[in-house]
Amino acid sequence: MEQIAKEIRAKTFECIASIGQGHIGGSLSIVDVLTVLYYKHMNVDPKNPQMNGRDRLVVSKGHAGPAVYATLCQKGYISHRELLTLNQFKTNLPSHCDMNKTPGIDMTTGSLGQGISCAVGMAIAAKLANDHAYIYCIIGDGESQEGQVWEASMYAAQKGLDNFIVFLDNNGMQIDNYTKNINGLIDPIKKWESFGFFVQSINGNSIDEIDCAIINAKKNKGMPSMIILNTIKGKGVPFIEEAGVNNHSMPISLEQLNKALEELK
Structure with missing residues (x-):
């Protein structure tokens, strides 16, 4: 799957370069979890995106579209x-995910905090329908400054939604600075445990660790799961990683595209 992740990173770069600018840093940081979900764990069918009983993914940090x-x-x-x-x-393909436009997108996102709230609703609906599908959700560490994230999470725990697996893209940066300088989570493990989640903290750019964490989350019963992905923003392309807080959204030239594609071979 490591090679698949490289190919997806290359495609991500091509996608953003096609318009000359976009949210490159936070897109590259979640490629590994997307790879593991779509190539190992999610029950989905590209030929039938609306398949009944499918697993669903809500990318609440919709700018990673x-x-x-x-x-x-x-x-x-x-x-x-x-x-x-x-x-x-x-x-x-709008810059932020839109379920009304793109096949395979299960929720329109971009207004931070709303995606996880919708995902909780999906998990409840699956339980009520006796549907064995899993609902996955990816949130950002900057997004976690939204109160709605915590309201939804409290409710998920209260309802014992063990079909609900959340990933926190803990890359340490947001649009205008490092999260720790804005309003960062102090000890996210204890924070999420206190909200009633089964919590794992891993290297979020490791295919193997992500895979193992999802397996463990599926074994967990009676409570929702949080997998804290400790990631590198811009992962996989050194000159994007080195841009630091400036890589949230940045212009991409043809020269940079070619350099990135060479590094991702």
Whole structure:
């Protein structure tokens, strides 16, 4: 799966470069978890995106849409040609995920905090329907400054939603600074445990650790799961990693695209 992750990173870069600017840092940081979910754990069908009983993924940090689109392209939901229409006129790939436009997207996101709330609703609906599907959700560490995240999480724990697995992209940065300088989570493990979640903290850019954590989360019963992904923003492309807080959204030139594609071979 490491090679697949490299290919998805390359596609993510191509997607953003097609319009010249985009949310590259936080897209690259979640490629590994997307790879493991779509290639190992999620029950989905690219030929039937609306399949009943499917697992669902809500990327609550919706600005990471390019990484999701790249993964969907890799899986065959959309063509490579379509991948290169990000945010362009009449595109089906807006900069933030939109369930009304893109096959394989289960929730429109971008307004931070709302995605996880919708995902909790999906998990409740699955329980009520006796559906054995899992509901996965990816949130950001900057996004975790939204009160709605914690309201939804309290409710998920109160309802014992063990079909609900949340990933925190803990890359330490947000749009305007390091999260610790804005309003960072102090001891996220204790924070999420205190909210009633089964918590694991791992290297969020390790395919093997992500896989093992999801397996453990599925064994957990009676409570929702939080997998803290300690990631590197811009992971996989050194000059993006080195840009630090400036890589949240940045212009991408043709020269930079070619350099990134070379590094991802």
